[in-house]
Amino acid sequence: MNRLVDELASLPGIGEKSAGRLADHLIRLPRERVQRLTDAITDARENVHFCSKCYTLTDTEICPVCSNDTRDHGTIMIVEDTRDMQAYEKTGKYSGVYHVLQGAISPMLGIGPNDIRLKELMTRLQNEEVSEVIIATNSSLEGETTAMYISKLIKPTGIKVTRIASGVPVGGDLENIDEITLLRALDGRVEL
Amino acid sequence: MNRLVDELASLPGIGEKSAGRLADHLIRLPRERVQRLTDAITDARENVHFCSKCYTLTDTEICPVCSNDTRDHGTIMIVEDTRDMQAYEKTGKYSGVYHVLQGAISPMLGIGPNDIRLKELMTRLQNEEVSEVIIATNSSLEGETTAMYISKLIKPTGIKVTRIASGVPVGGDLENIDEITLLRALDGRVEL
Numbered sequence A, B: 001m002n003r004l005v006d007e008l009a010s011l012p013g014i015g016e017k018s019a020g021r022l023a024d025h026l027i028r029l030p031r032e033r034v035q036r037l038t039d040a041i042t043d044a045r046e047n048v049h050f051c052s053k054c055y056t057l058t059d060t061e062i063c064p065v066c067s068n069d070t071r072d073h074g075t076i077m078i079v080e081d082t083r084d085m086q087a088y089e090k091t092g093k094y095s096g097v098y099h100v101l102q103g104a105i106s107p108m109l110g111i112g113p114n115d116i117r118l119k120e121l122m123t124r125l126q127n128e129e130v131s132e133v134i135i136a137t138n139s140s141l142e143g144e145t146t147a148m149y150i151s152k153l154i155k156p157t158g159i160k161v162t163r164i165a166s167g168v169p170v171g172g173d174l175e176n177i178d179e180i181t182l183l184r185a186l187d188g189r190v191e192l
Helices: A002-009 A016-026 A031-047 A082-091 A118-127 A141-157 A179-187 B002-009 B016-028 B031-047 B082-091 B118-127 B141-157 B179-187
Strands: A072-079 A096-100 A132-135 A160-163 B072-079 B096-100 B132-135 B160-163
Touching (some): A002 A016, A072 A082, A082 B179, A096 A118, A132 A141, A179 B082, B118 B141, B132 B141
Parallel strands (some): A072 A096, A132 A160, B072 B096
16 A cells, blocks of 8 residues: 555655555555556557657657648648647637647756757658648747747758747736747737 | 715716725824825826827927937837837837827717827828837727728828737737637748
8 A cells, every 4th residue: 555655756746645546545446547547648658659750749650630631741730749739629710730849948957959859850750741840839938938949940851941920928917927038029019 | 985986886886885895994194194195196197188299198398208219200110009109118129109089989989090099190290200100009909990991091181000910919829819810820931
């Protein structure tokens, strides 16, 4: 029992107390439900891997987006991780494909360009017919650094490079918005 | 005492209970502090009015921004209210002037184009040398409606009309951002 509590408590977001409660719950479950849980964990661990094209997490060799012929394979959106890709997938309005960096450049954390899937991106751009690369890394310091780096890398290839807009979020009231976002919104203003 | 409680309770954000507490506090204050408070209220009511140029709230005939000659009077930023103007003033980086609509068009609330300071804006555009109008109404339904309306109104004059950018706020992680903002950010992407 102590071993189980320790194992659970080592997971992110689970403290000593919740680990105890979880363990208590688990040992009372019917045997087959516990089996289903451990199978799901093992299966995921065994079968989920990076898509060999876009590097998102998937349980098929090529992810459903990359293997969908109705999508526009000439437009690649670059995101930091699979959750960001899922956020755009949920909108249901983006018809291109993705490239998932699985991270962002962070000098502070010692994550350099070689630690994210950038080489793989450049290989794709060489081998595929790509007309536009949309950089959709987060609007954080790391995301912006990564965006700048990628843009400089791609520019010489002549492929169009765009960055998703930074500004006032939809529904936002100016008086409640931070100054940096206000200045970005001003700098990024578009002609009507 | 009851009259005071009723008066206080009629103010926005003050309920019956807080009104009671406030009244209790007020009657225990030294006479001169009460006088200072009532004077401040009366003064504000008597002396604060709309700037005769930009319609922000001010206690001078022309507000400090409009009367500042070092600012760029050829660039006018349109905002809904004085608090939005103050938000941009706090950034310290905007050097143009403002036009405060004192509201936004809202068919739902029955607020039409004639209920906000639009006629006054058009008069300014006729009489002043303006090279750019930056529409910085909120990113709400009303703010967007107002922005569209103003842009159509100004277009025929040939004056450049821009809209502050809508998109991912600075520091934002895509996975936590609403779908509409994600789509706006995608639509508003800029070439790097």
